[in-house]
Amino acid sequence: MNTLSDDILYQLATKFTSLTSLDLSALNLSGACVEVFGKNCPQLAHLKVNSQEQGLRDVNDDIAFAIGNTMCQLEHLEMAYGTLSNAGFKFLIEMCAKLEYLDLRGCWHVDMTETYSKETSQRLKVFYAPLMIDGMYDDESDGSESEDCYSD
Numbered sequence: 001m002n003t004l005s006d007d008i009l010y011q012l013a014t015k016f017t018s019l020t021s022l023d024l025s026a027l028n029l030s031g032a033c034v035e036v037f038g039k040n041c042p043q044l045a046h047l048k049v050n051s052q053e054q055g056l057r058d059v060n061d062d063i064a065f066a067i068g069n070t071m072c073q074l075e076h077l078e079m080a081y082g083t084l085s086n087a088g089f090k091f092l093i094e095m096c097a098k099l100e101y102l103d104l105r106g107c108w109h110v111d112m113t114e115t116y117s118k119e120t121s122q123r124l125k126v127f128y129a130p131l132m133i134d135g136m137y138d139d140e141s142d143g144s145e146s147e148d149c150y151s152d
């Protein structure tokens with residue numbers, strides 16, 4: 001996993017305040033670091049914080065809470081293979097009212113039977129669910145037609 005110190009990321013967040021899109025995937029991030037970007041980059045509409053670790057890890061909603069508290073304007077969010085739980089998912093959905101695209105593939109701690117509501121399905125134009133079912137992903141598909149992608 002790539003690492004940048006929090007100090008460097010904090011400096012970047014304060015210098016690039018007009019960012020509209022940001023990819024922090026594969027970085028070892030803290031919720032506090034994500035929050036600094038949310039507070040300093042008010043135009044941020046697209047955020048990727050995908051993890052490269054695909055194993056089952058302990059639940060940690062710090063990043064989800066930081067996003068929900070500081071990035072209410074997000075339209076596109078990717079958190080694949082994150083440590084998100086049902087509580088973090090619900091918080092994101094409640095706080096990020098402009099969210100239209102959400103990728104939670106591999107967020108094993110989110111139980112869609114408890115958290116995915118009709119309101120959520122109507123608001124999100126594209127949603128990649130946490131759990132994969134056999135045959136959902138194959139090398140010949142770009143994912144746009146997969147059964148785990150809920151879209152209008």
